[in-house]
Amino acid sequence: MNILELAAQNLISPAILFFVLGLSAAFARSDLSVPEAVAKGLSLYLLLAIGFKGGVSVSAHGVDAGLILTIIAGVVLSFLLPLIAFALLRVMSTLSVIDAAAVAAHYGSISIVTFVAASSVLTTAGIAFEGYMVAVAAAMEAPAILSALWLVARAGGGRSDEAVDSGLMREILLNGSIVLLVGAFAIGVITGEQGMAKIEAFIVAPFLGILCLFLLDMGLVAGRGLRQTRGLLRPGLILFGVVMPLSGATLGMAAALLIGLSTGGVMLMMVLAASASYIAVPAAMRVALPEANPAVYLTLALGVTFPFNLVLGIPIYLALAQTVTGGS
Amino acid sequence: MNILELAAQNLISPAILFFVLGLSAAFARSDLSVPEAVAKGLSLYLLLAIGFKGGVSVSAHGVDAGLILTIIAGVVLSFLLPLIAFALLRVMSTLSVIDAAAVAAHYGSISIVTFVAASSVLTTAGIAFEGYMVAVAAAMEAPAILSALWLVARAGGGRSDEAVDSGLMREILLNGSIVLLVGAFAIGVITGEQGMAKIEAFIVAPFLGILCLFLLDMGLVAGRGLRQTRGLLRPGLILFGVVMPLSGATLGMAAALLIGLSTGGVMLMMVLAASASYIAVPAAMRVALPEANPAVYLTLALGVTFPFNLVLGIPIYLALAQTVTGGS
Amino acid sequence: MNILELAAQNLISPAILFFVLGLSAAFARSDLSVPEAVAKGLSLYLLLAIGFKGGVSVSAHGVDAGLILTIIAGVVLSFLLPLIAFALLRVMSTLSVIDAAAVAAHYGSISIVTFVAASSVLTTAGIAFEGYMVAVAAAMEAPAILSALWLVARAGGGRSDEAVDSGLMREILLNGSIVLLVGAFAIGVITGEQGMAKIEAFIVAPFLGILCLFLLDMGLVAGRGLRQTRGLLRPGLILFGVVMPLSGATLGMAAALLIGLSTGGVMLMMVLAASASYIAVPAAMRVALPEANPAVYLTLALGVTFPFNLVLGIPIYLALAQTVTGGS
Amino acid sequence: MQTHKAKRVEITIEAVMEQRLTAALERAEVTGFTVLPVMGGSGRSGRWSREGQVTRAAGMVVVVCIIRPERLDALLEAAFGLLERHIGVVCVTDCEVLRANRF
Amino acid sequence: MQTHKAKRVEITIEAVMEQRLTAALERAEVTGFTVLPVMGGSGRSGRWSREGQVTRAAGMVVVVCIIRPERLDALLEAAFGLLERHIGVVCVTDCEVLRANRF
Amino acid sequence: MQTHKAKRVEITIEAVMEQRLTAALERAEVTGFTVLPVMGGSGRSGRWSREGQVTRAAGMVVVVCIIRPERLDALLEAAFGLLERHIGVVCVTDCEVLRANRF
Ligand SMILES: Nc1ncnc2c1ncn2[C@@H]1O[C@H](COP(=O)(O)O)[C@@H](O)[C@H]1O
Ligand SMILES: Nc1ncnc2c1ncn2[C@@H]1O[C@H](COP(=O)(O)O)[C@@H](O)[C@H]1O
Ligand SMILES: Nc1ncnc2c1ncn2[C@@H]1O[C@H](COP(=O)(O)O)[C@@H](O)[C@H]1O
Ligand code: NA
Numbered sequence A, B, C: 001m002n003i004l005e006l007a008a009q010n011l012i013s014p015a016i017l018f019f020v021l022g023l024s025a026a027f028a029r030s031d032l033s034v035p036e037a038v039a040k041g042l043s044l045y046l047l048l049a050i051g052f053k054g055g056v057s058v059s060a061h062g063v064d065a066g067l068i069l070t071i072i073a074g075v076v077l078s079f080l081l082p083l084i085a086f087a088l089l090r091v092m093s094t095l096s097v098i099d100a101a102a103v104a105a106h107y108g109s110i111s112i113v114t115f116v117a118a119s120s121v122l123t124t125a126g127i128a129f130e131g132y133m134v135a136v137a138a139a140m141e142a143p144a145i146l147s148a149l150w151l152v153a154r155a156g157g158g159r160s161d162e163a164v165d166s167g168l169m170r171e172i173l174l175n176g177s178i179v180l181l182v183g184a185f186a187i188g189v190i191t192g193e194q195g196m197a198k199i200e201a202f203i204v205a206p207f208l209g210i211l212c213l214f215l216l217d218m219g220l221v222a223g224r225g226l227r228q229t230r231g232l233l234r235p236g237l238i239l240f241g242v243v244m245p246l247s248g249a250t251l252g253m254a255a256a257l258l259i260g261l262s263t264g265g266v267m268l269m270m271v272l273a274a275s276a277s278y279i280a281v282p283a284a285m286r287v288a289l290p291e292a293n294p295a296v297y298l299t300l301a302l303g304v305t306f307p308f309n310l311v312l313g314i315p316i317y318l319a320l321a322q323t324v325t326g327g328s
Numbered sequence D, E, F: 001m002q003t004h005k006a007k008r009v010e011i012t013i014e015a016v017m018e019q020r021l022t023a024a025l026e027r028a029e030v031t032g033f034t035v036l037p038v039m040g041g042s043g044r045s046g047r048w049s050r051e052g053q054v055t056r057a058a059g060m061v062v063v064v065c066i067i068r069p070e071r072l073d074a075l076l077e078a079a080f081g082l083l084e085r086h087i088g089v090v091c092v093t094d095c096e097v098l099r100a101n102r103f
């Protein structure tokens, strides 16, 4: 299948269309909304399911040498990407050092929903991938935050010397998403296929439907964010929100090829590098860099890069991964 | 199957019994309750599922000429029914013009849960219906509100000249339920059977069970409403709450026969005409006719007509639809 | 299978591991949490499902003479166990009369989640049990509260003469959990296999998965409770939290053998007698014995006895039930 | 605009006692009140939080009553009868209201 | 610490009117407000509770605005225009704030 | 009934800062506080709302402390240290409490 066909097929999947519905409803100022508790419940489900499935897959195929290497590569990428993002932002935008560093932190980290959407595209297409990629996702959440704080400290801004108190480090490393993802992964490894047999009807069958409902909410939130901050996103920033994921994906692809991941693994590594956090990093930024404007980083990550990755990025990354690995 | 058997079978379906359980728990002043966020989550699910299923069915069977005609008929009914309801109320009750108009608006509009319950009775009985009926349901939500405001304006009451600001019209037309119903319908049309295959396990399999849980909550809410407003509902009003749905159903049947809908389609049109809104219209009334007493219209719609339709109306309408169409 | 194998197998079931994950996350002070509304929604689901399944099973196998006898036995146990618990506490701890009585009330009553976990172990192991055990569970919730208040009155404490106003008795008997459990049981009896066929995909298939998510939350709550009250639980109290369920289970086993329940029935009766309430009884204690310290009884029931029963108690009780009934 | 003196009474109380408090308020002829949810708190009986709470027993609510100054004592008596044995806080503030005839 | 006199205005209003109220506040150049959820309440139109509510129509919210004293009248006019026909309560309290330049 | 003068301090603060604020309050020996949820609001950093929020970062909470007047300054110092760099509002009101020994 060529890249256009893939993109077209991706575009008319229910998941993408529910995201577009949410976006449109928000733009039209409909009062459609998903209660906060329900949205949080759905995201707990997605983390639990994706983590557990990854763990079961590792327990079935065993851990090949790639696991450690891939995690190291992920961590290095997470440290590195904010530096690239920061450099791009200083050229492409007029953001202050603090705002630019805060945005950069988001792009070094990852968006787990983009990962979930990408892995469900792989599953639908029948393309296998390394189950331990969810562990890599978890490992990539935090390092970017340190890079960003170092960027600020270097520029002498933001009192970042006292910013990273021990409380913050614990909060970042033990934030709920990471703990549930890694915990469910571990439980999947321990209980294996036998555990999967017990809870498959909950974990696997309704997964795509629940993803649709969750993406509806993401569309609503992203749309409301975009509507409330119109004017804030100058062309340069919007361009950054598209160029940066493509740069990240390229680096992710290089790393994945060096390690020798499968087609699916290469694609997921690209997705991780390309996606921008909107959960763990924004919270950390509010604590450590309160002077940075949340409207900038949230709108960019959630309103520009997330939709770009979801709608166009995923088929592009998949097509590239298939080309470079010679995968079908 | 004759009408009594149908009613009996309907009565002992889990869905009806969970509604009765909710009603009884509320009357007995149990503290059983469904959190607001969960109730809202369940209703999002029902709207998404029923809309999507309707859309997929349209994509499979094609749109016959009936779609446009049926929507027009629905809109006309929605404009018309409040006038009949208002006339009946002026005769049968001592409600003020404003209260009567507010009640009338509810009966011109529709109750989507009654529609969902009716369509699941059809599905269980293996009776097909036009998938576009969910679009008709959406189209019937709003017109009744305009009729009711016109009734008030004609009587010189309620400052309704300024009542329908442009904000209110947008709120009514883009209220969350309509947007999700129509959006999911459109996504169903676009993605068709292929989309259904992906999310069937979420949309179809657990549907009836989730409806049970939702009806439990509806029973609790209706029961609490009835208990708190005892004394308010005079016999004349209660009688109206039963006579009006039967009148609406008769008109709905006539319209559906004129258009030539299938047995299932006729029955659903009756249900739409017979049911009374308890989501979109109450909210609109609070904004446009704040002087109308919400206890009257909410109790009548939710405490009298909704249970009547659910328990007795649905089997009656089905039996009639089968008789008049010669359907099995 | 011997008791160690059973315990080991129980230990590596996803449900137990998610509970352990929740406990660990709480101890590590992660911010992982399940929103209150979602936790309540999950518990509504579990009550509805377990009640309904019990009812369907009764409708299939008929009610044998055991039902009435077992309920009577359950009620007697619920009255009796607090006296034993109280006596043990006066010996093993330095709790005041009021605190000891409040704790005792919890151990006479039952924990429905422990019951749910135990019955899912039975289902997985393919061991049948009497469907009416859920009715027994409901009947055992309340009597213990009266025993505890009597203990306080006898000691002249706590103004318990005025404590049990009629409002409180109604609240206890009609508390949401009991009403939903008994109501769903009755609906299961009425609609039988036919009703089950309609909602099986909601009630049965995802059950274990939802239990996992719920136990994750229980682990978080229990862990936070333990962390916040460290120092409060002296060794004597912790010992009581383990000795009391074992004593309860022994009495429960004796009663079940007298009545002649099946292997599964004996095991569930042990579980009911061994488990401690953390929903109905704490609420009643806050109203009737506000002077009793909630940290003591909640931590003991939720932080000590619940994990003990879940992890070690259930396999022990099952092994014993198999031994004494000669069940396989 | 024309405003009128009134008292704002804020009662923080266990959720299980809410019904009993509002019934007592109604008996004391308090004409209106508003109930606000509470996420967590801390006091002599320690820290608690609503997140992941599985039991009704541990939550609290805030009941706010705005009343005419002359009705304050009746309200406090009614509330105090109930609160005496229970945890909870009562806080009274002077305030001004529009539409005094509603109170 | 240095504090400054201000007014705390608390408006209890139907949830369906929230958008219209906050728009009116913005037109009256009120620079900030906070919206709190309401679980239930009682007044002349009876008792209501959020639990199990299936309709948007029945809920209320509390909107809290802290403003400089001299801006009170403009705010009350703005709110009153909306509240006249609707149920709801307005309550004004004297207060002190830190960082007065924010109001 | 016998009431006692006290201060009611209401701190509106980002949810991510809640733990740090309550820890600071505890260090300043504030004996009790209550945390209320916030649905949305508006201020210099714009309008926000809790509905459909997927990120912890954007929410706020209100922390209410009732304290003896003489302890006010210690509390404000503690809160201010934290709030200086963060968005949020502090509002102090005079109030009367029952059972003064609890504060
Ligand atoms: N000084 C205070 N200020 C505000 N809320 C308080 C105060 N003291 C107690 N509370 C609230 O009342 C609850 C019970 O207090 P206590 O009885 O002291 O444990 C606490 O969890 C807080 O929610
Ligand atoms: N005196 C009052 N004190 C506090 N809240 C009130 C008061 N009166 C009314 N309310 C609130 O305003 C709502 C509507 O009041 P009403 O218009 O009197 O029915 C009630 O449900 C309460 O939430
Ligand atoms: N004048 C005010 N009155 C009430 N709440 C306010 C006020 N100003 C700000 N807030 C609250 O504090 C949050 C942050 O304010 P700001 O730092 O001005 O963006 C707002 O979203 C409101 O919830
Ligand atoms: Na990234």
Ligand code: NA
Pocket: B081, B106, B107, B108, B109, B110, B111, B248, B272, B273, B274, B275, B276, B277
């Ligand atoms: Na109708």
Ligand code: NA
Pocket: C081, C106, C107, C108, C109, C110, C111, C248, C272, C273, C274, C275, C276, C277
């Ligand atoms: Na027990």
